[in-house]
Amino acid sequence: MPVNETLSQYSDWSYTTSVVVYVLAMIFFLVEQAFGKRGVQAAERTRQKEFAGVGGGSTATASTSDTATGARQARTRTERIGRMGVALTVLGVGLHLAALVLRGLATSRFPLGNMYEYITAITLVTVVAWLVMMARHPIRHLSSFVLLPVVILMFVGGTLLYAVAAPVQPALQSYWLVIHVTAAAVGSGIFLVPGVASILYLIRSAYDRDPVKFGKLAPKLPSADVLDRVAYRTTVFAFPVFTFGILCGAVWAEAAWGRFWGWDPKETVAFVAWVIYAAYLHSRATAGWRGTRAATINVVGFAATVFNLFFVNLVSTGLHSYAGVG
Amino acid sequence: MSQTTTEPPETPRPVYRQTPLRRGWAFVRNTWRGLTSMRTALVLLFLLALAALPGALLPQWDLNAQKTEEYIAEHGWWGELLDRLQFFDVYSSPWFSAIYLLLMVSLVGCLVPRTGDYLRAMRAGPVLTPRNLARLPHHVRAEIEADPDTVLGEVRRRLRGWRVVERTEADGVRTISAERGYLRETGNLLFHFGMLGLIATFALGAMYSYEGQVIVHANGHEFCNSGVFAYDSFNPGLQVDGTQLSPFCVKVNAFEAEYTDVGQPVSYEADIQYQSGEDLTTGTWRDHHLEVNEPLRTAGDRVYLLGHGYAPTFTVTWPDGETRTQTVQWRPTDTTTMLSQGATKFDPPGITDSAERRKNQLAITGLFAPTALLHGNILSSSYPELTDPAVAVDVMRGELGVDSGRSQSIFEIDQRMVDSGRLERVARENLKVGESITLDDGTEISFDGVRRWVSLQVSHDPTQGWMLAFAIVMFAGLGASLAVKRRRFWARVSPAADSGDGDVRRSVVELGGLARTDQAGYGEEFTALSRDILDLTQDRKAR
Ligand code: HEM
Secondary structure, three states, rough: OOOOOHHHHHHHHHHHOOOOOOOOHHHHHHHHHHHOHHHHHHHHHHHHHHHHHOOOOOHHHHHHHHHHHHOOOOHHHHHHHHHHHHHHHHHHHHHHHHHHHHHHHOOOOOOOOHHHHHHHHHHHHHHHHHHHHHHHOOOOHHHHHHHHHHHHHHHHHHHOOOOOOOOOHHHHOOHHHHHHHHHHHHHHHHHHHHHHHOOOOHHHHHHHOOOOOOOHHHHHHOHHHHHHHHHHHHHHHHHHHHHHHHHHHHHHHHHHHHHOOOOOOOHHHHHHHHHHHHHHHHHOOOOOOHHHHHHHHHHHHHHHHHHHHHHHOOOOOOOOOOOOOO | OOOOOOOOOOOOOOHHHHOHHHHHHHHHHHHHHOOOHHHHHHHHHHHHHHHHHHHHHHOOOOOOHHHHHHHHHHHHHHHHHHHHHHOOOOOHOOOHHHHHHHHHHHHHHHHHHHHHHHHHHHHHOOOOOOHHHHHEEEEEEEOOOOOHHHHHHHHHHHHOOOEEEEEEEOOOOOEEEEEEEOHHHHHHHHHHHHHHHHHHHHHHHHHHHHEEEEEEEEOOEEEEEEOOOOOOEEEEEEOOOOOOOOOOEEEEEEEEEEEEOOOOOOOOEEEEEEEEEEHHHHHEEEEEEOOOOOEEEEOEEEEEEEEEEEEEEEEEEOOOEEEEEEOOOOOOOOOOOEEEEEEEEEEEOOOOOOHHHHHOOOEEEEEEEEEEEEEEEEEEEEOOOOOEEEEEEEEEOOOEOOOOOOOOOOOOOHHHHHHHHHHOEEEEEEEEEEEEEEEEOEEEEEEEEEEEEEEEEEEEEOOOHHHHHHHHHHHHHHHHHHHOOEEEEEEEEEEEEEOOOOOOEEEEEEEEEEEEEOOHHHHHHHHHHHHHHHHHHHHHHOO
């Protein structure tokens, strides 16, 4: 099928604009994080909540008084800047999604056929997952920590790994592409959020143990407990999705490559990442492994995910070498 | 599983005499306990991840033998050491299997007692209401205008779907204990059993499966799965000796590839016919369209279209008028342009003296391009489809070394024969279809045409249906164990001390909640539950 050049051009523009919008949003969030009291306030608030919870008093009263003070808080200028950051991020997501959809329309196929498109999808999932978490936890002022890796990935994707819109090779013409790659992209994309949260957790808990460490940054972070919860919630959501992605990959491999599992580099590293995340979930239920160790495991899992994305696609050669680069 | 079993308080026991037998038993028991603890399982999981990694970083024999060989050659003693330690054969190495086995033992060791606990817990009712509900993470206390019966009725009504037990304490105070989310543990066990099944089946599969590759010319040639000899390469499982292959035959009638203008492949298709089972005796052929992603499934095996290529046809006419024609597959060196490389080898006919014959063997080696592109005299290919085929050949004459006993690649000549001067180049030429070369002795070599070939893979794995079933069990269990939250709820209701005010009776209601797993999220549910119970009771009373 011929490629629609106009749509593909629009897709590229949309992509570039969304990166620019994310960068702008990041600046707003950085202002909020650096100058705003919001960070400190958010940290304070979570600490209050914690005391209320631990104290064993009525939870009902604790939570109502909490929202009441929240509502009464005057909106400072930095608070407004943070909200503008969110608005920009939502705009960025719109453009980001448009870039992906237009790619699909331009090529008349599912737009996950090469590494550029895959990175586009992963980063989109990350930002959406972050927005969802932001609605539920006092973490808005941390957004630039998530947008930074997103922007870096999108920059690398849009320059070094860029692939012109084109049809995919016969091996990829299967509905399993839609299922397997979408699940893998959603899983990996969400995993970026607990990765960042766990790094912040490690910073925060190092500070809690010894306030000399990270004295500038850490006091503005939410309590370690909140970060741990963000990491756990997102991992618990992403893990089954990722598992599903691997299982579908195996079913597809049976139809495409003649075996459901053959220790292809990508399969191997996906397995390794899966085992690491399983270990993370277990560590939270094992005495002595909760907290810092669990967070470290999550960071390692994230490292494995990124390694899988770049090293396996670009350096090693295997059956998964559909990256459309080199 | 988090082994937090509280040991019963030590009662003074009679002093045992340490016998070797007892010590041995204690050792076994302690090893078993250690091996089946959650911490060990965690460490084993990490070890497994770590051990699997070299397989992704280093070339592996069974995936790419040539690359592995190069790697070892490049890295000298280090490469050889790694090879000796099976780092190029990770997944069948003893150390990988050891971790795998230990993990399995550990898994069984924790699943057995956990299943017992599970069955017991399923039969037991929710636990007693704690003395002091205020100590729980979620707790409310209120005095409301309703008598204890009404309140307890409301609690029961609101806790529909929970497992509920009502008890009366020693001082006559009534309590309700409720618990919900038993499915979590069910899911958890399913997940782990599924995984155990998966691991065990995987090991079986490695024993009873086989895989073979074969090149078949796409002009009606036939391949029959009658024995290992029929394959170009064959990888049997440990328990496969190659004598019991599933019988079926495949005939390849045509192959077609479709490309975009810039030579990107769009589709590959082979028209084949096959016969298996009864068809073998009746001679019936069934049509099938073989495509990438769409294997032929027959006789319990699968047949895949793996690749394709070209086989140039050459005819050699010796000075005495004898002719021989051969079409031998050449292999693609560049999959985007299908530039191919190969060697077509001829024995001179009519020479009975083997020494004499060996001196006059011929090989036509070189490049084949489906769409010729010439830079000066250098041939390359500009498009993968057959539009303007050409070959650039070296004709070699002398001793090929094919009967030296060493096996030889069909795509290459033996370079050592060239190096030792026993095989010499006698011509170098670019040819299009129909063109020919005449050698110094009058032998004529003509390039007559091209035929397509496909490479097929036959895979046999009797366990893969089981693998799928266990994977589904595992996944369903995972979903339940992560999505379901196990939580407890208690109510203690007693008449208020000052209730005596006419017929309005008041109760003191204490509610408490505890999430057994992750605390997050239960707060909201508890708040809603307790508000409902307290409000409802009030409303009902007001009416
Ligand atoms: C002896 C070996 C094992 C033991 C004792 C064990 C124990 C457990 C326990 C206690 C849980 C529940 C955790 C919770 O309360 O949330 C659990 C969940 C889980 N296990 Fe295992 N497990 C073992 C092996 C494995 C292995 C080998 C894997 C995967 C490679 C695995 C993957 C999981 C996953 C994904 C969960 C769900 C996470 C969760 O519910 O928190 N387990 N396992």
